[in-house]
Amino acid sequence: xxxxxxxxxxxxxxxxxxxxxxxxxxxxxxxxxxxxxxxxxxxxxxxxxxxxxxxxxxxxxxxxxxxxxxxxxxxxxxxxxxxxxxxxxxxxxxxxxxxxxxxxxxxxxxxxxxxxxxxxxxxxxxxxxxxxxxxxxxxxxxxxxxxxxxxxxxxxxxxxxxxxxxxxxxxxxxxxxxxxxxxxxxxxxxxxxxxxxxxxxxxxxxxxxxxxxxxxxxxxxxxxxxxxxxxxxxxxxxxxxxxxxxxxxxxxxxxxxxx
Amino acid sequence: xxxxxxxxxxxxxxxxxxxxxxxxxxxxxxxxxxxxxxxxxxxxxxxxxxxxxxxxxxxxxxxxxxxxxxxxxxxxxxxxxxxxxxxxxxxxxxxxxxxxxxxxxxxxxxxxxxxxxxxxxxxxxxxxxxxxxxxxxxxxxxxxxxxxxxxxxxxxxxxxxxxxxxxx
Numbered sequence: 001x002x003x004x005x006x007x008x009x010x011x012x013x014x015x016x017x018x019x020x021x022x023x024x025x026x027x028x029x030x031x032x033x034x035x036x037x038x039x040x041x042x043x044x045x046x047x048x049x050x051x052x053x054x055x056x057x058x059x060x061x062x063x064x065x066x067x068x069x070x071x072x073x074x075x076x077x078x079x080x081x082x083x084x085x086x087x088x089x090x091x092x093x094x095x096x097x098x099x100x101x102x103x104x105x106x107x108x109x110x111x112x113x114x115x116x117x118x119x120x121x122x123x124x125x126x127x128x129x130x131x132x133x134x135x136x137x138x139x140x141x142x143x144x145x146x147x148x149x150x151x152x153x154x155x156x157x158x159x160x161x162x163x164x165x166x167x168x169x170x171x172x173x174x175x176x177x178x179x180x181x182x183x184x185x186x187x188x189x190x191x192x193x194x195x196x197x198x199x200x201x202x203x204x205x206x207x208x209x210x211x212x213x214x215x216x217x218x219x220x221x222x223x224x225x226x227x228x229x230x231x232x233x234x235x236x237x238x239x240x241x242x243x244x245x246x247x248x249x250x251x252x253x254x255x256x257x258x259x
Numbered sequence: 260x261x262x263x264x265x266x267x268x269x270x271x272x273x274x275x276x277x278x279x280x281x282x283x284x285x286x287x288x289x290x291x292x293x294x295x296x297x298x299x300x301x302x303x304x305x306x307x308x309x310x311x312x313x314x315x316x317x318x319x320x321x322x323x324x325x326x327x328x329x330x331x332x333x334x335x336x337x338x339x340x341x342x343x344x345x346x347x348x349x350x351x352x353x354x355x356x357x358x359x360x361x362x363x364x365x366x367x368x369x370x371x372x373x374x375x376x377x378x379x380x381x382x383x384x385x386x387x388x389x390x391x392x393x394x395x396x397x398x399x400x401x402x403x404x405x406x407x408x409x410x411x412x413x414x415x416x417x418x419x420x421x422x423x424x425x426x427x
Contacts, residue, residue, distance in 0.1 A: 041411055055313030134347070
């Protein structure tokens, strides 16, 4: 095997894990709303969205295991890695906050995912492409859902307006990481399986600005201090705590089987 | 030999027809477009199924039900494989299935449209007729219903809540 092949393979593995970690951690976060939704419909909606995200992560992890070729499976990546090995965005690990925060975060994440997956849906790798196309259909529902709520809360009561505005102000410093790229992205783009996120950055920003403006919200400052580092394993304290909850059962009973 | 193989393949399809969707018991997995193919090599039977939604908890149940059905029918050498090569769409649902859904009280999915302009049409909501009284005076309550594949609607004519099978 040439060094080149090895690099491409490693990059593919890292790329899949980044995508999967985002979705596992955010899915776990969103699932915290189960039984706590503001209204029954939203309880169901958020539980469904969480299920979709965890389903996406499971498929991506399974494929990562195949690419890695070390006999691991999807559960290995979810349950048996430590916080510094997770490469999800800090945006995804932040506590669920109030309903406004959950919606603001999800609107930013799902709109970004939509643009990203629109590029990935033409990936060269057949199995990866199949997954992306499937997940994209569901992302559209997530985006429609969170966008509707941004408008309703922003253009709603005084309190809902204030809360969603605070949520966007609070989460803003985490958005720049969405557009972080390194050699993993370069290799993936070159091999025809990656999305050049900076190619849609302006379109995404305009879409976000248009939605916030329609929701009568103030657009926070794009040039403020922005967080970085999570793609290389740097995280907030919240990741450790969410992993404890997510992993403890599996680690206590590593041989347990549903079947 | 080939006649015999064809006969067996049809037989497997007949068995699959008896496996119903655990969430929507009026439909079988062929009508749902979940059972995608049957292949036979010698005495080995392979059934291909495609998942509907990524997070659909019914998928494992469906896989198990297919296996149980084959065992029940005396098929001993078989494999059930997940087929991801094509993306499941509600367009695979048969017309007959859509009528059954409506009779069951679920507004069936309409044909999917090309979503090139998804972001432009994002705020538009489509009108879904009430499966109970056929009224068009309905409103969307939530994009997500009791399962990932359904949305919640309310009919302002007969004042009944109902579910709409989302088209994807």
